[in-house]
Amino acid sequence: MGQLVELEKKIEAKRFELNLASRHHDLLSDFVLKLSVELDELLNTYYKSA
Structure with a gap:
């Protein structure tokens, strides 16, 4: 179960990073x-x- 929680954290971090990047880049x-892709x-x- 701990691995899924860590994966969820990585997903949320990547979503945040993608959202931020999309505001500053085409x-x-x-x-x-x-x-x-990541x-x-x-x-x-x-x-x-899961």
């Missing part, structure tokens, strides 16, 4: 897209583990 910028990977890991 939504199709490489930076924002990279963060989006969030997708975290979410996929979470759903496979």
